Amino acid sequence: MAVTIKDIARKVGKSITTVSRALADYDDVSPATRTRVRQVAQEMGYVPNFTAQHLQKQQSDTLGLILPTYGPRFSDPFFSEFIAGIGNKATLFDYDVLVLTRAPGESELLAYKQKVQSRRVDGFIIVRTRRDDQRINYLRSVNFPFVAFGRTQEPLDYPYVDEDSVSGMRMAVDHLYALGHRRIGCIYSPELLNFSVDRLHGVRSRLGELNLSMPAEYFVQGDLTQETGYEAANILLGLPEPPSAMICFNDLMAFGAMSAIQSKGLVVGKDISVTGFDNIPSAEYSHPPLTTLFQPVYQIGAKVCEMLIQIIRDEPLEESQITLKPELIIRESTGPAPLLKGV
Amino acid sequence: MAVTIKDIARKVGKSITTVSRALADYDDVSPATRTRVRQVAQEMGYVPNFTAQHLQKQQSDTLGLILPTYGPRFSDPFFSEFIAGIGNKATLFDYDVLVLTRAPGESELLAYKQKVQSRRVDGFIIVRTRRDDQRINYLRSVNFPFVAFGRTQEPLDYPYVDEDSVSGMRMAVDHLYALGHRRIGCIYSPELLNFSVDRLHGVRSRLGELNLSMPAEYFVQGDLTQETGYEAANILLGLPEPPSAMICFNDLMAFGAMSAIQSKGLVVGKDISVTGFDNIPSAEYSHPPLTTLFQPVYQIGAKVCEMLIQIIRDEPLEESQITLKPELIIRESTGPAPLLKGV
DNA sequence: TTGAAAGCGCTAACAC
DNA sequence: GTGTTAGCGCTTTCAA
Numbered sequence: 001m002a003v004t005i006k007d008i009a010r011k012v013g014k015s016i017t018t019v020s021r022a023l024a025d026y027d028d029v030s031p032a033t034r035t036r037v038r039q040v041a042q043e044m045g046y047v048p049n050f051t052a053q054h055l056q057k058q059q060s061d062t063l064g065l066i067l068p069t070y071g072p073r074f075s076d077p078f079f080s081e082f083i084a085g086i087g088n089k090a091t092l093f094d095y096d097v098l099v100l101t102r103a104p105g106e107s108e109l110l111a112y113k114q115k116v117q118s119r120r121v122d123g124f125i126i127v128r129t130r131r132d133d134q135r136i137n138y139l140r141s142v143n144f145p146f147v148a149f150g151r152t153q154e155p156l157d158y159p160y161v162d163e164d165s166v167s168g169m170r171m172a173v174d175h176l177y178a179l180g181h182r183r184i185g186c187i188y189s190p191e192l193l194n195f196s197v198d199r200l201h202g203v204r205s206r207l208g209e210l211n212l213s214m215p216a217e218y219f220v221q222g223d224l225t226q227e228t229g230y231e232a233a234n235i236l237l238g239l240p241e242p243p244s245a246m247i248c249f250n251d252l253m254a255f256g257a258m259s260a261i262q263s264k265g266l267v268v269g270k271d272i273s274v275t276g277f278d279n280i281p282s283a284e285y286s287h288p289p290l291t292t293l294f295q296p297v298y299q300i301g302a303k304v305c306e307m308l309i310q311i312i313r314d315e316p317l318e319e320s321q322i323t324l325k326p327e328l329i330i331r332e333s334t335g336p337a338p339l340l341k342g343v
Numbered sequence: 344m345a346v347t348i349k350d351i352a353r354k355v356g357k358s359i360t361t362v363s364r365a366l367a368d369y370d371d372v373s374p375a376t377r378t379r380v381r382q383v384a385q386e387m388g389y390v391p392n393f394t395a396q397h398l399q400k401q402q403s404d405t406l407g408l409i410l411p412t413y414g415p416r417f418s419d420p421f422f423s424e425f426i427a428g429i430g431n432k433a434t435l436f437d438y439d440v441l442v443l444t445r446a447p448g449e450s451e452l453l454a455y456k457q458k459v460q461s462r463r464v465d466g467f468i469i470v471r472t473r474r475d476d477q478r479i480n481y482l483r484s485v486n487f488p489f490v491a492f493g494r495t496q497e498p499l500d501y502p503y504v505d506e507d508s509v510s511g512m513r514m515a516v517d518h519l520y521a522l523g524h525r526r527i528g529c530i531y532s533p534e535l536l537n538f539s540v541d542r543l544h545g546v547r548s549r550l551g552e553l554n555l556s557m558p559a560e561y562f563v564q565g566d567l568t569q570e571t572g573y574e575a576a577n578i579l580l581g582l583p584e585p586p587s588a589m590i591c592f593n594d595l596m597a598f599g600a601m602s603a604i605q606s607k608g609l610v611v612g613k614d615i616s617v618t619g620f621d622n623i624p625s626a627e628y629s630h631p632p633l634t635t636l637f638q639p640v641y642q643i644g645a646k647v648c649e650m651l652i653q654i655i656r657d658e659p660l661e662e663s664q665i666t667l668k669p670e671l672i673i674r675e676s677t678g679p680a681p682l683l684k685g686v
Numbered sequence: 687t688t689g690a691a692a693g694c695g696c697t698a699a700c701a702c
Numbered sequence: 703g704t705g706t707t708a709g710c711g712c713t714t715t716c717a718a
Binding site for chain 2: 113263
């Protein structure tokens with residue numbers, strides 16, 4: 001069985017109190033005792049019992065992350081990178097990360113409540129914020145520590161890191177416009193997600209300023225998977241007058257779109273241009289390499305995690321609402337518009 | 344502050360013991376008391392304190408998963424799907440999953456030891472087994488519950504789920520052979536990973552039986568990322584006599600390889616054939632769609648999780664060592680060999 | 687400098 | 703059917 005401070009106390013011939021203090025580096029233990037205790041602890045392979053320690057301290061040193069999973073095939077590289085960012089930073093500060101999976105909705109919210117009330121975690125990281133986000137509403141209402149990746153539609157006062165989707169999308173539009181594209185289609189994501197709305201706004205506002213037409217059928221919704229990107233692109237390609245460029249709301253859908261375009265015998269970056277969002281590692285090695293907006297997901301995960309730990313520890317945040325400018329990475333999936341029309 | 348059984352006891356006018364028993368559905372509480380207690384608990388929004396409960400029960404109802412992360416850009420869809428499988432199954436059985444990230448090596452092993460000794464988790468799920476796996480050696484040595492996805496080189500007695508890499512690869516070789524390919528290259532993965540060795544063996548053994556030559560330069564190592572798949576394919580393409588087909592040890596590397604081939608103006612499935620392994624969702628929507636070996640990662644995650652819970656609960660396993668036959672999914676990335684040589 | 691004792695919130699053996 | 707009591711492993715007053 002596991003070694004406890006009792007075992008150490010017995011061996012050293014001191015009380016458990018002394019052992020506890022020696023281990024915790026209190027200054028009221030004699031150096032001799034301290035040394036002896038620590039040595040014996042080492043020898044016996046003592047590791048504090050996590051549960052006991054935390055029952056006493058009334059904290060768990062654990063961060064919660066509830067992944068919004070939809071279907072069973074949940075394979076978005078976005079999340080593994082985000083988890084890596086969180087995990088590595090948490091390790092640095094001696095926190096653990098509890099990862100749950102829930103489909104958005106009632107059971108998801110229940111999981112938040114249950115974890116909060118059972119004191120299972122000290123704080124939450126919220127990912128993929130929704131326009132009106134019940135998770136955030138709840139955590140705010142009970143004043144429980146959390147940091148979100150993303151904003152909500154109403155500007156609320158809570159700590160987050162987000163990218164500036166609007167300006168990102170405006171950059172994408174500008175890039176395509178400069179290449180001569182005048183018919184620009186868009187494969188967007190569910191409007192439940194707040195970034196979808198921002199990105200849509202970015203696309204639409206810039207398109208409008210440039211006096212480009214934006215017929216309703218140029219906007220097709222996907223669900224951020226490669227599959228729906230493929231299908232959406234096929235819909236766009238089937239239009240009487242298909243767009244010469246497609247703005248996709250993430251890289252995965254962009255890959256699907258490229259694939260659909262290529263299946264029709266068209267060349268991406270020549271016949272039809274495609275842009276993505278995220279710049280997942282694959283984006284650099286797709287064919288053709290993908291023009292996309294770089295969002296440092298790993299760093300954002302790390303940052304969000306660090307902020308949360310600071311909040312839990314009651315340390316002041318230098319900045320509690322961070323908005324990052326995405327960077328447009330131009331690769332070969334975008335090129336000059338094939339036929340310049342209406343210039 | 345959170346409601347405790349003490350609060351309920353006070354309100355109901357009973358002892359905390361009775362409350363505890365009523366809540367736990369013991370049969371020695373009067374129906375009236377039980378009903379009353381439960382109702383009050385409900386009203387007050389009582390949620391048991393996780394830590395206290397588990398200090399007492401000497402278990403954590405938590406499963407550990409330590410992800411072997413290398414660089415910062417850890418974005419393998421394999422893992423998000425695996426996590427989803429584990430997470431959803433764990434939810435079903437009321438377990439939580441603790442996810443850590445560690446680069447393979449000393450600190451990783453230390454994390455295992457630390458979590459075991461602090462009783463932080465009740466069991467571990469091991470992913471991507473190594474040939475001689477220290478994690479497994481350790482957990483076996485301390486007799487701590489775990490289930491692995493994958494085997495080790497020495498057949499050890501521990502519970503696992505694995506795919507039959509050898510026969511999978513033999514199927515891939517056969518498929519290419521039937522298409523007329525005689526020069527078959529291979530983009531493999533680090534031999535530290537046990538499946539790499541198995542897959543290599545599968546490729547080599549079948550190639551040998553078919554009397555096909557396998558020059559050393561036809562075997563290039565990658566690290567399972569798209570990037571290295573791209574680079575490895577370029578090496579193969581630069582050979583004086585490049586292979587007409589490339590067998591890749593996962594889908595991501597296959598995508599990279601396809602991209603490299605296409606960058607050279609060659610057509611995948613016509614000039615050069617490519618196969619993958621995993622069948623991640625993207626495989627169906629790549630261009631061309633990828634011929635690959637299907638490994639049901641989500642289901643494996645779920646299965647491994649379920650087995651672990653059974654072990655923790657001391658329930659008998661119907662089968663403790665499961666080997667799944669991968670299924671060859673033929674798509675357009677493979678086609679007839681361009682020039683039939685040496686037939 | 688050290689130890690006894692209380693208590694974190696809960697469960698369970700035992701007595702009534 | 704219910705309460706008393708002890709105890710899970712640890713931290714932390716308080717007293718010596």
